[in-house]
Amino acid sequence: MVSWHRSRRAGWVAVVLAVVATATTTDAAASGKFDSRLDTIVAHGVLTVCSTGDYKPFSFRDANGNWSGVDIDMAGELAKQLRVKLAFHQSTWATVATDVGRECDIAMGGISITLDRARSVFFTQPYLRDGKTPITRCENTAKYQTLAQIDQPGVRVIVNPGGTNEQFDTANLHKATIVRYPDNNTIFEALLAGAADLMITDATETRYQAALHPGQLCAVHPDQPFTFVEKAYLVPRGDVVFQQWVDQWLHIALDDGTFQRISGRALG
Known part of the structure; x- marks a missing residue:
């Protein structure tokens, strides 16, 4: 009998905790306070971008440390829309997916969508088809x-x-x-x-x-490549708020001529 009462009491405690957790989550959502990198970036005033710096025409870092390329300019546009400063972290192809969230807020630089990378990060909508x-x-x-x-x-x-x-x-x-x-x-x-x-x-x-x-x-036959590949930007896994904001920014940039203006000469 004692064990039954203890079990029943434990069940009621679990129910109360669940109700409290639900109420807390609902209150946070209603107040607009989300634990998102979007808010952190704005609060700190800096967007840090991971890029390899070795992939023209998307990303290149010269011997003097100067960055250039299509996605470097797009990173500048993203920082401009966030109204923050822009900083870079030089990554590698082997580590770029795991660097996101640890070393930087987003990775940009001609990065292909792969299922392996998707284990570690969220991808934005694609902005280029390739192969x-x-x-x-x-x-x-x-x-x-x-x-x-x-x-x-x-x-x-x-x-x-x-x-x-x-x-x-x-x-x-x-x-x-x-x-x-x-x-x-x-x-x-x-x-x-x-x-x-x-x-x-x-x-x-x-x-x-x-x-x-x-x-x-x-x-050799670039219009008929061996594979189908799409390029996108990488954001921390789980941060839907930041992913959705970047997606909306990218959607507008692809439609209003921003991406074409930046990429026109390099991508043709």
């Missing part, structure tokens, strides 16, 4: 049209480690040699110098690098 495709010296474009042509003994495929390019190569190339090259800022010069035969990367990047090296590097 993996080859880039090679122009005289070799006919040789590397298909994965079957590329995945052959003696073919060298250069890749920047830690990101989706390496993941794609590892999953699809079993006979070709994968050449891991750590500096993504000079990787295309290495390709031109003969360090490898081709690179497989996002079609947007192949178009951009082909334009930088006319007659030397050529994008």
Whole structure:
């Protein structure tokens, strides 16, 4: 009998605690006080952005520490709309998803949506469709049209480690040699110098690098890439308030010409 009364008393306590928790949550929602990074950013007056700084035309950091690129300018627009200052944290492709929320408020810089990254972060709505495709010296474009042509003994495929390019190569190339090259800022010069035969990367990047090296590097069927990829921005997992605000800002920027104005020359 005693144990039954104790069990009953414990049940009533649980009910009371649940009611109190519900009332507290309801009161917080009604007052507009959310535990969101959106409020923290505004209160502190600084938006900190993670970016790799090695992925033209989206994100580039030069030897003097100066940042440039499509998504760097978009970060400036985002800070402007938040009415705060802008700061950057240089991340890497291997750590960018886990850096969000610890080192920065948001990650920007040509980052592809993947299910692996979605385990650690929330993505905004996508702002660009892309996909993996080859880039090679122009005289070799006919040789590397298909994965079957590329995945052959003696073919060298250069890749920047830690990101989706390496993941794609590892999953699809079993006979070709994968050449891991750590500096993504000079990787295309290495390709031109003969360090490898081709690179497989996002079609947007192949178009951009082909334009930088006319007659030397050529994008291979960038309008028909091997994969489907979308690019988006990364925000801390669980912060729906901040995600929704950034989504609305991005939706407006894509519709009112802001993104086109910033990206027009670089993305074509």
